[in-house]
Each structure stands twice: as structure tokens, then as C-alpha cells.
Amino acid sequence: MTDQIDALDRKILAALQDDASRSLDEIARVVGSSKTPVWSRIRKMKEAGIIGRQTVLLDAEKLGFEACFFVLIRTSEHEADWQKKFLAALKARPEVQEAHRLAGEIDYILKVRVPNARAYDAFYQALISEVRIYNVTALLSMEEIKASPLLPLGPVS
Incomplete structure (x- = not known):
């Protein structure tokens, strides 16, 4: 699917990399699209393995891993x-x-x-x-x- 990634997909991926905790409405607004096509594209990229597991970034030092x-x-x-x-x-x-x-x-x-x-x-x-x-x-x-x-x-x- 990587050869089928277009400009909107890249915008969606950039928005998710920036903050994946945003709502679908917020992501759609940021990328200049509506909610349904954004949701469909995210689902397809998850199925293709382009988008993997979502997690949070922790501060290692603040948690004692210095x-x-x-x-x-x-x-x-x-x-x-x-x-x-x-x-x-x-x-x-x-x-x-x-x-x-x-x-x-x-x-x-x-x-x-x-x-x-x-x-x-x-x-x-x-x-x-x-x-x-x-x-x-x-x-x-x-x-x-x-x-x-x-x-x-x-x-x-």
C-alpha cells in the first residue's frame, strides 16, 4: 500500500504522529477533510500495517530510568x-x-x-x-x- 499513499494520507499520518490522542474530528479539521474519509483511510492504513500499535511516550528520567x-x-x-x-x-x-x-x-x-x-x-x-x-x-x-x-x-x- 505504500505506493498508494497520497497527500491526504501523508497529512493524516503527520497529524497522528504529532498527537494520536486527538479526536477524529480534530484530525479531519487539521488535514482539511471530513471525518468519514479520514476514518476510512486510517482504517485502511491500519489494515495494511502502516499504522501500528498506538501508545504514549513516557519521560524515562522522570520515571527513574536515568x-x-x-x-x-x-x-x-x-x-x-x-x-x-x-x-x-x-x-x-x-x-x-x-x-x-x-x-x-x-x-x-x-x-x-x-x-x-x-x-x-x-x-x-x-x-x-x-x-x-x-x-x-x-x-x-x-x-x-x-x-x-x-x-x-x-x-x-
């Missing part, structure tokens, strides 16, 4: 069983906000949010007790300069 680590993982294991076990371990750990498989010298990078360094160590110890990992490097983020869940949709004139 430490953000980027964890670089190298493994000597590349078998399907190891990968399945590793992915299950990651999915079971709520501290892992993001996990990416990489090309290059590093196999995986994780974004891990915890209250402090001691909590990170507990996370690390639990992870290495569950799966065998060749090398782990943890980088503590000193300051978050930019973070955005918004996709650059381009002009939505």
Missing part, C-alpha cells in the same frame, strides 16, 4: 538455535528498548534503559547467563541530544 546504555555485541555463534535463544532473551528483557542486527564487525546493538550502572550490571549478568556471547561493549549515553519516533514523511502540503 541510565541509557548502547550495548555492542559480537558473537561467534551464528546458528539458528543460538539466534532463536538470543532473540527470546532480548524479548523477555523489558530493559531492551531497541535491538538491531548489524552488518560489519559488530553483530548486534541494543539500547538498554535502566535506573543506574548497578541495574545495567544485573541486566548484563542475566543476559550472559542465558546466552553465550563472544564480546560485549557497553557505552553509557552521557546526554540524549535528539530522539524522535517520528518518520520524515516529507512535504505534507
Whole structure:
């Protein structure tokens, strides 16, 4: 469906990214359309998987999650069983906000949010007790300069 996204769809997506808690009437007003076509388009984009689960953004630091680590993982294991076990371990750990498989010298990078360094160590110890990992490097983020869940949709004139 992505090739069928038109200017109105982009406006709707931009409005939802800006504030998905707005009413359908408000979104329709913002995008310059009426409620029924906007509702229909949102429904179609949900069915196509373009719009996923809706949630709220929380302030991690205000909730006590003051430490953000980027964890670089190298493994000597590349078998399907190891990968399945590793992915299950990651999915079971709520501290892992993001996990990416990489090309290059590093196999995986994780974004891990915890209250402090001691909590990170507990996370690390639990992870290495569950799966065998060749090398782990943890980088503590000193300051978050930019973070955005918004996709650059381009002009939505």
C-alpha cells in the first residue's frame, strides 16, 4: 500500500504522529477533510500495517530510568538455535528498548534503559547467563541530544 499513499494520507499520518490522542474530528479539521474519509483511510492504513500499535511516550528520567546504555555485541555463534535463544532473551528483557542486527564487525546493538550502572550490571549478568556471547561493549549515553519516533514523511502540503 505504500505506493498508494497520497497527500491526504501523508497529512493524516503527520497529524497522528504529532498527537494520536486527538479526536477524529480534530484530525479531519487539521488535514482539511471530513471525518468519514479520514476514518476510512486510517482504517485502511491500519489494515495494511502502516499504522501500528498506538501508545504514549513516557519521560524515562522522570520515571527513574536515568541510565541509557548502547550495548555492542559480537558473537561467534551464528546458528539458528543460538539466534532463536538470543532473540527470546532480548524479548523477555523489558530493559531492551531497541535491538538491531548489524552488518560489519559488530553483530548486534541494543539500547538498554535502566535506573543506574548497578541495574545495567544485573541486566548484563542475566543476559550472559542465558546466552553465550563472544564480546560485549557497553557505552553509557552521557546526554540524549535528539530522539524522535517520528518518520520524515516529507512535504505534507
